Amino acid sequence: MKAKFSNDRIWVKVLLQIEIPRLSEDVDIVSIRKILNEYVNSLIPRINIQDLKDWSLLIWVAFRSTNGIGVFKRARRYPSDKEFEFSISVTIPDDNQASYGLSKVKEAFYTPLNDKSFYSLEFNFEDYNNLYEYILDSSKHAIDLAFINGITCNGKKIKFQ
Numbered sequence: 001m002k003a004k005f006s007n008d009r010i011w012v013k014v015l016l017q018i019e020i021p022r023l024s025e026d027v028d029i030v031s032i033r034k035i036l037n038e039y040v041n042s043l044i045p046r047i048n049i050q051d052l053k054d055w056s057l058l059i060w061v062a063f064r065s066t067n068g069i070g071v072f073k074r075a076r077r078y079p080s081d082k083e084f085e086f087s088i089s090v091t092i093p094d095d096n097q098a099s100y101g102l103s104k105v106k107e108a109f110y111t112p113l114n115d116k117s118f119y120s121l122e123f124n125f126e127d128y129n130n131l132y133e134y135i136l137d138s139s140k141h142a143i144d145l146a147f148i149n150g151i152t153c154n155g156k157k158i159k160f161q
Contacts, residue, residue, distance in 0.1 A: 011056050011057075012040050012041070012044065012049065012056070012057045012058075012059065013037060013040075013056070013057075013058055013059070014033060014036040014037045014040055014058075014059045014061060014143075015033075015058055015059070015060050015061070016029060016032065016033050016036075016060075016061050016062075016063065017060060017061065017062040017063070017064075018062075018063055019062055019063060019064035019065065019108055019109065019111070020063055020064065020065065020092050020102065020104060020105055020107075020108050021104050021107050021108060022104060023063060023092065023102070023104075026102060026131060027131050027132050027135060028132065031132075032132070032135060032136055032139070035136060036059075036061065036136070036139055036140070036143070039140055039143065040059065040143060043143070043144075043147065043160075046147075046160050046161060047147055047158060047159065047160060047161065048156070048157075048158060048159065048161050049158065051153070051154075051156040051158060052084070052153055052154075052156075052158065053154075054082060055082045055083065055084060055153065055154065056081075056082060056083045056084070057075075057083070057084050057085075057086075057151070057153065057158065058083055058084070058085040058086075059085075059086060059088065059143060059146070060085055060086065060087045060088065061087075061088045061090060061139050061142070061143075062087060062088065062089050062090065063090050063092050063135060064089055064090070064091065064092065064108060064109075064111055065091070065092065065094075065105050065106075065108040065109065065110045065111065066089050066091045066110065066111050066112060066113055067091065067112050067113055068089075068091055068113050068118075068120055068121070068123070069088075069089065069090050069091060069120070069121040069123050069138050069141070069142055070088070070089045070113040070118030070119060070120050070121065070142075071086070071087075071088050071118060071119045071121070071142050071145050071146045071149070072086055072087040072088070072089075072117060072118055073117055073118060073119060073149075074086070074117075074152070075151045075152060075153055077153075077154075084151070084153040084154075086146060086151050088139065088142040088143065088146065089111070089113055089118070090135060090138050090139055090142065091123075092105050092108075092131070092135070093105065093125050093131075093134070094106050097125055098125035098126070098128075098131075098134070100128070100129070100130045100131045100134070101125070101131070102131070119145055119146070119149050121138070121141055121142055121145050123138055123141075147159050147160045148160060
C-alpha cells in the first residue's frame with residue numbers, strides 16, 4: 001500500500017509494532033494494517049506530501065502497555081533510505097480496564113509516555129465494544145492528530161492543509 005507520486009519515489013506507509021504477547025491471536029492485525037494504510041492513502045490529498053520531495057514517510061504504530069495514546073513529536077530521519085519515520089503509541093487495555101481487555105497485557109513491558117515527547121490523545125475504553133474497534137479507531141485518531149500538529153521533515157511541516 002504505497003501512495004505514489006510522479007517520481008514514483010514518494011510514499012507513505014503504516015507499519016505496526018506489536019508489544020503485547022500474542023495479540024494477533026485476539027485481533028486481526030493484518031486487517032488493521034491494511035485498513036490503516038488505506039486510511040492514510042485517503043488523507044494524502046489533504047496533506048502537503050509534495051513537500052517531502054523524493055523522501056518517504058513511515059508511520060510506525062506500536063500497540064503496547066502504556067499510559068495513553070500518543071504521537072511522538074519528532075520524526076526520525078534516515079538519509080540513506082530517504083525516509084522519515086514517526087511513531088504512535090496506542091495503549092492496549094488489560095482485563096481490568098475494559099470488558100474486552102486482555103490479561104496478557106500485564107505480561108508486556110510497561111512503557112510510559114513522556115508528555116514532553118508526545119502529543120497525547122484523549123480516549124475512553126468504554127466508547128468501544130471490542131478490542132479491534134478500539135485499536136483501529138484509536139490508531140486513526142492518532143494519525144489525524146499527527147497531521148493536525150504536523151510532522152517536521154527536512155524543515156517542512158507535513159500536515160493537513
